[in-house]
Structures are given as structure tokens and as C-alpha cells.
């Protein structure tokens with residue numbers, strides 16, 4: 001069964017197509033073009049989104065939960081609730097992200113996350129009957145973090161990196177660990193970075209007090225991304241640039257930022273975007289279970305977080321966010337001179353490319369999964385399509 005989606009504009013996101021036409025078959029994009037050049041296929045259902053903009057579904061590679069659901073503790077039905085919440089914000093794919101916790105609890109959480117990922121895979125294979133965002137891989141934020149730059153991660157659960165513990169995490173996650181955030185300066189880190197990279201993990205430097213040479217050594221050993229740039233990092237000094245000097249100046253790596261205007265000032269978000277450019281800047285939310293919920297007390301793994309006026313704190317530290325990806329995209333267009341298309345790219349193609357999943361995700365092209373967001377010209381989410389369903 002073919003479905004044809006029409007809209008005024010489409011961001012691939014590398015290019016913009018006017019009067020766009022997308023043909024979807026079996027949950028995947030089969031054709032893409034402009035109505036002026038491609039005729040409407042016969043025997044197809046036509047869905048016309050009028051003046052709106054089609055973009056690939058947003059891909060959040062760093063999120064801890066939402067709608068009251070904490071990713072480290074969620075049951076199968078709670079993952080479904082989280083997935084339904086996320087599509088209201090244009091997100092079709094995400095990486096549930098751990099925080100430092102007792103190792104045993106972490107292993108159990110990783111097993112549950114692997115279950116959720118495999119369940120989503122088989123649901124997708126059955127042509128995506130449930131219209132919800134899908135967990136595609138796990139982001140290990142910890143336990144290999146710097147004590148000095150741990151932020152809200154409890155000090156008692158931070159661990160020195162060893163191949164043995166990395167391997168136990170890897171096994172518990174059944175190979176679904178796709179990102180490892182690690183502080184490169186701690187003892188044993190470089191060896192784990194090299195091994196994780198060898199297994200195809202996107203090694204991301206962060207929660208780190210590294211100076212610039214150590215950060216560069218991590219990159220030379222296989223690290224290729226940076227986690228919430230500026231937050232939980234040794235601050236930039238113009239004569240001692242530290243890890244941030246490496247992250248901003250190295251065109252060989254991608255980096256992400258929390259563009260809520262709270263974690264990083266709007267002006268510094270603008271500087272970040274200019275430094276990393278539209279090809280290497282990635283937006284994340286770092287959202288916690290409180291996202292989409294009223295102010296109050298919420299769990300982030302083993303940590304109790306206070307949420308007030310959109311600010312999440314625990315022990316006087318920022319503890320994740322209640323940012324949604326659609327807002328992050330709109331914020332970027334307000335904090336900088338970036339177009340909506342470039343902002344969308346930082347929430348779609350760039351994260352998918354950082355984790356090397358662009359075959360199926362992050363861009364409109366024949367063969368990609370038909371996961372997309374329907375936006376108003378101002379960037380508000382009107383509808384989200386998952387596997388060609390949900391219109």
C-alpha cells in the first residue's frame with residue numbers, strides 16, 4: 001500500500017524541496033521529489049499537509065525520560081507512554097540515557113533497555129503499528145565520569161574505567177550501547193575509549209576536567225563526540241583552553257549542546273553553533289522524567305530532583321532539563337541566525353550521523369524509515385509520522 005504525503009516545503013535536511021511529495025511504502029520512503037516534476041502515483045492514498053514543512057523525525061541521543069517516566073526504571077508500558085509523549089514533540093527516535101548508579105542496578109537497567117529496544121525493532125519489522133518514538137540504542141552517561149565534573153551524578157557510584165567493567169556494561173546492554181560518555185583524564189579511560197570505539201560505540205568526551213592535550217589524546221584514541229558542551233566541563237580559558245578548546249576547534253568531531261537557555265546562555269549557544277557549524281552541531285534535551293509534567297519532585301535514576309519553573313536541580317547542581325526537542329529547535333532559530341532548516345539538521349541528520357545510523361534515520365531519502373515531523377512554518381509540531389503511520 002502506497003501513501004503519498006504532500007507539503008509546501010520539505011527539509012531533507014541538507015536541501016529544501018518546494019511543493020514536496022514523499023511516497024511511503026512498507027514503512028519506508030520509496031520516492032522523494034517536487035510535485036512540479038514527479039506525477040502523483042496512481043492507486044495511492046494521498047495525505048496533504050498544506051502549508052506545512054516536512055522534516056525527518058527528531059532524534060534525541062541524550063534523554064533520561066519524560067511524561068513521568070524515568071528511563072532507568074521504566075517498564076514496557078511506561079516506554080510506550082514515553083514514546084507517545086515524545087512524538088508530540090516531533091521525536092521519533094531516541095537513546096535512553098543512564099546516570100551513575102550502583103553497578104548492579106545499572107546492569108538491570110541496561111537489560112530492560114535492551115528489551116525495550118528489541119521490542120521496538122520487532123514492532124518496526126511488523127510495519128510499526130504503534131505510533132510512538134522508538135528507543136534505538138543506549139547512551140551510557142557514566143559511570144566513568146570525573147569526580148570534579150560529575151554534576152549531579154552521585155560520587156559513590158562513579159567508577160574508574162576498566163575493560164572488565166566496560167565489557168560487563170556491554171554484555172548487559174546486549175550490544176545496544178551506542179554512546180559512551182567518559183572523562184578521558186581518569187585512569188584507565190584511554191584504553192576503554194579505544195576498545196569502545198573499536199566496537200563501534202560513539203565515544204563522547206564529557207563530565208570531564210581534561211586539559212586540551214588529554215582531550216585531544218582521547219580523540220586520537222577514537223573519541224568522536226562531546227557531551228553537553230560547556231556543562232560539567234572544565235571551563236574555557238583563553239590561555240588554558242582545556243577540553244572545550246578541543247571540542248570547539250576540532251572539525252573532526254561532533255558535539256552536542258542543551259539549547260534551553262538555562263544550561264548555556266543563548267549567546268554561548270550561538271558561539272557553539274558558529275564553532276561547530278551546521279554539519280557538526282547536535283541538539284540534545286538531557287530531559288528527565290519531569291518533562292511535560294508539573295513542578296515537583298522527580299527521580300533521575302537514583303537521584304531525587306526538584307523541578308521549579310522549568311529548572312531541575314539536585315544538591316545545587318543542574319540535574320537534566322525539561323526541554324523538548326521541538327523547543328530546542330525553535331530556540332536555536334532565536335538564539336542565532338540559523339535557519340529553521342539548519343536547526344532541524346542539528347536535531348535529525350547530525351545526531352544520526354554522530355551515531356552512524358543515517359542508513360535509516362535522520363534524513364529523507366529512498367530507503368530511510370518513514371519517520372517524520374510535520375511542522376508549521378514557525379517550527380511548531382503539527383503531527384508526527386512513524387513508519388508511515390499516524391496521519
Ligand SMILES: [Zn+2]
Pocket residue numbers: 062064097141286320
Ligand atoms: Zn544526562
